Amino acid sequence: MFNAITHSQMYVLDQDEALDFYVGKLGLEVAADVDLGFMRWLAVSVPGHPERQILLEKPGAPAMSEETAAQVRDLVTKGAMGGWVILTTDDCRKTYETLRAQGVEFIEKPTERPYGTDCGLRDPFGNRLRFTQPKTAG
Amino acid sequence: MSRASEDSNRRMLRARDAMDRAYAQPLDVPALARLAHVSEAHFSRTFRATFGETPHRYLQRRRVERAMFLLRETDRSVTDICFEVGFGSTGTFSRTFRDVVGRSPRAYRKEAVATGVPTCFTMAWTRPSV
Numbered sequence: 001m002f003n004a005i006t007h008s009q010m011y012v013l014d015q016d017e018a019l020d021f022y023v024g025k026l027g028l029e030v031a032a033d034v035d036l037g038f039m040r041w042l043a044v045s046v047p048g049h050p051e052r053q054i055l056l057e058k059p060g061a062p063a064m065s066e067e068t069a070a071q072v073r074d075l076v077t078k079g080a081m082g083g084w085v086i087l088t089t090d091d092c093r094k095t096y097e098t099l100r101a102q103g104v105e106f107i108e109k110p111t112e113r114p115y116g117t118d119c120g121l122r123d124p125f126g127n128r129l130r131f132t133q134p135k136t137a138g
Numbered sequence: 139m140s141r142a143s144e145d146s147n148r149r150m151l152r153a154r155d156a157m158d159r160a161y162a163q164p165l166d167v168p169a170l171a172r173l174a175h176v177s178e179a180h181f182s183r184t185f186r187a188t189f190g191e192t193p194h195r196y197l198q199r200r201r202v203e204r205a206m207f208l209l210r211e212t213d214r215s216v217t218d219i220c221f222e223v224g225f226g227s228t229g230t231f232s233r234t235f236r237d238v239v240g241r242s243p244r245a246y247r248k249e250a251v252a253t254g255v256p257t258c259f260t261m262a263w264t265r266p267s268v
Contacts, residue, residue: 079154
């Protein structure tokens, strides 16, 4: 049957701002940035891992009505949209300090968990992300 | 839905995140209102319009959720947990816990099972209903 998850999707309210955040601050890399005419296909991945991409999609017409897009934006900004991700890192605390110095909005400091050390943050739009330093990683 | 309401949502979310972090401290409406760029007088109303409940109730549910976690995962005494999550007296704690969960802290502890999923889910989904 299946052998990988290659693409997942998150809604962002502004793709340039999303690029600044996901690439400029979080250090992900652009896996695709293509103007298809009807939409801008913007996807990011962990550097060196294009096999797993996150599509940063802007909600709007004609994919959905303007009214629906407004509802999506409403949910994103309330932190209720979902579409979040968990990343892994070799050093949770160091990554936290680096990102915090860049003004990334953290919702949870690095905390020891049974599965490792992790913390939580929000993107500029309200989406939730976490990153974990798994216990097995040195 | 205008851009203004999205900005308002996002700022209220920032304030709610701050409440989630500082759940054991008293509700600091002036600080939260500053974070959300609204007046103190408007903070509760705007929070309620955004999230469907008052900041006070949200904080109570957050504290009870933390208490439930500590009751499940630790052996600490109920009194200890009460103060740890920010309640000022065991009376208020028991009353609020029972009101929100429908059982006493001790009864809850007896029936609880430990969970093993990322913390943000446990936090959101074990937060008792409004």
